[in-house]
Amino acid sequence: MAMVKPFAAVRPRPELAPRICELPYDVMSSDEARALAAGNPLSFLHVSKPEIDLPPETDVHAPEVYARGRENFQRLLRDGALKPDAQPCFYLYRQVMGSHVQTGLVATASCEEYQNGIIRKHEQTRVDKEHDRVRHIEALNAQTSPVFLTYPAVRALDTFIAEKVSGKPAIDFTAGDGVRHVSWTIREPHEVKFIETQFAGIPRLYIADGHHRSAAAARVYQSRQGMGESGRFLAVIFPHNQMQVLPYNRVLKDLNRWTPEQLLEMLGKVFAIDARGAAGPAREHELSLYLAGQWHTLTFHSDILDGHDAGKLLDVALLQKHVLGPVFGIDDPRTNQRIHFVGGIRGTAELQKLVDSGEFACAFSMFPMSVETLMAISDAGGVMPPKSTWFEPKLRDGMFCHLI
Numbered sequence: 260m261a262m263v264k265p266f267a268a269v270r271p272r273p274e275l276a277p278r279i280c281e282l283p284y285d286v287m288s289s290d291e292a293r294a295l296a297a298g299n300p301l302s303f304l305h306v307s308k309p310e311i312d313l314p315p316e317t318d319v320h321a322p323e324v325y326a327r328g329r330e331n332f333q334r335l336l337r338d339g340a341l342k343p344d345a346q347p348c349f350y351l352y353r354q355v356m357g358s359h360v361q362t363g364l365v366a367t368a369s370c371e372e373y374q375n376g377i378i379r380k381h382e383q384t385r386v387d388k389e390h391d392r393v394r395h396i397e398a399l400n401a402q403t404s405p406v407f408l409t410y411p412a413v414r415a416l417d418t419f420i421a422e423k424v425s426g427k428p429a430i431d432f433t434a435g436d437g438v439r440h441v442s443w444t445i446r447e448p449h450e451v452k453f454i455e456t457q458f459a460g461i462p463r464l465y466i467a468d469g470h471h472r473s474a475a476a477a478r479v480y481q482s483r484q485g486m487g488e489s490g491r492f493l494a495v496i497f498p499h500n501q502m503q504v505l506p507y508n509r510v511l512k513d514l515n516r517w518t519p520e521q522l523l524e525m526l527g528k529v530f531a532i533d534a535r536g537a538a539g540p541a542r543e544h545e546l547s548l549y550l551a552g553q554w555h556t557l558t559f560h561s562d563i564l565d566g567h568d569a570g571k572l573l574d575v576a577l578l579q580k581h582v583l584g585p586v587f588g589i590d591d592p593r594t595n596q597r598i599h600f601v602g603g604i605r606g607t608a609e610l611q612k613l614v615d616s617g618e619f620a621c622a623f624s625m626f627p628m629s630v631e632t633l634m635a636i637s638d639a640g641g642v643m644p645p646k647s648t649w650f651e652p653k654l655r656d657g658m659f660c661h662l663i
Contacts, residue, residue, distance in 0.1 A: 260459045261377060261410065263366040264491060265347035265451050269401070269660035270430070270442075275301060275340050277432040280440065280655040283404055284308050285471075286602075289319060301340055303657030305331040306403060307395075320391060325398035332399050343662065348446040349454050350659060351423055352495050355439040356652040361501040362420055364454065365442070365659050367491035368408065368464065370480035373473050378408070379463055379637035382470045382645065385593070392475030402476060402493040402661040405654050406469030409630060412498035416457050419450075430658070438652045442659075464496065465637050467630075468650050479663070493661040495654055499630045505603030506625035507575070507646040510613050512597040514620045515587045519551045522586070522621070529581045530557035538607035540626040544574060547607070547624035549614050569632060570641035574625055579644055593645045600646040603627065 271279040278299055284307035287295070293311040296302035305312055309328035310319045317324065335341040350365035372378050396402055423443055430442045445451060466473060476492035483489040514522050526532060526548070536556030540547050544564060546557040559577060566572055571580075583589045589598050599619070601609055610622035628648055636643060 261461045263458045265349045266367045267344040269343045280657040329398045351443040353441040354652045363495040363497035368494040370477045379465045381637045384474045388471045405493045405495045406473045407467045408464045408496040412500045488663040502630045504627045505649040506627045507649045508601045509623040510619040549622040570636045575644045602649040
């Protein structure tokens with residue numbers, strides 16, 4: 260069973276939400292955050308990336324960075340820009356990005372269920388990134404960036420949510436990137452009970468995005484021995500059929516001493532190559548390569564696709580095993596500086612621009628994975644390669660905070 264619980268969220272005053280709420284801390288650099296928050300003391304980036312208020316040369320993991328984040332968070336609370344609710348509630352959070360609409364439940368999930376596998380994960384985490392989030396949570400005594408969870412859609416929940424979002428929202432604004440963010444509050448006891456009961460019948464939840472946040476929350480739970488609200492972590496939970504998964508593309512700094520002609524010859528052992536290819540692949544097991552000013556369509560040879568392990572048959576896994584490792588010499592894409600990852604939101608034009616600039620030598624455009632595949636791999640206890648999925652739109656930091 261999935262045990263979701265209401266909580267008394269810290270939320271922005273509705274009229275200030277457009278100035279407070281920001282993209283997640285981990286999708287931008289410190290310099291980008293500094294530029295975005297310039298002239299806006301209410302920006303939540305002063306909390307989520309507090310190094311922007313210190314000299315640029317400051318180590319982002321220095322104690323004074325976390326102390327500044329706590330100070331900035333307390334200032335927003337003290338000044339009333341952020342306000343805690345008087346009672347535990349559930350919330351609904353709708354995002355509208357172009358024609359795509361997704362509505363999730365804002366709740367707290369169980370650290371214990373994360374540890375025992377009811378909340379499934381599919382990525383390995385890095386200790387340094389976990390430690391950063393642990394220090395941030397400990398400094399603020401709060402979780403300020405929600406974990407993005409999904410569940411197999413349930414018709415009764417769909418019907419309930421559709422009815423609730425027909426009412427007047429608590430917050431409604433469109434951010435500078437054109438994404439609309441809307442929230443509703445659910446506080447009636449019978450409605451809270453209905454949601455808890457419905458989720459109790461859902462056997463598993465799945466982490467879509469936020470592996471380091473959930474791992475850090477579990478570490479804080481252990482160190483605090485469940486005191487206060489530390490046994491639960493902030494989450495927004497979406498039905499699987501509303502998720503929008505975009506590809507996570509790869510760009511390479513060099514060709515590992517191969518000429519373009521030699522590289523294509525090597526790739527011919529792995530793929531059928533169409534030199535008049537499109538910029539984006541049209542189906543699973545098809546990739547697009549941008550090399551020397553030209554797009555090529557690459558289709559894995561059938562013998563490469565033998566096997567039953569869904570995780571090993573992912574295009575990103577096959578690319579790593581048969582190309583990035585043996586051809587480019589990139590054995591660990593998490594640490595190798597010769598490979599970079601570009602979220603699908605930036606489009607294939609960004610890949611072409613990076614290569615044409617001379618900064619990169621080639622790019623691989625990937626086909627997006629399905630949510631069903633993510634669930635299957637998670638259920639099998641599999642681990643996907645890093646940077647396998649890119650979910651859009653991103654949840655805004657500062658919309659909801661959980662005091663622990």
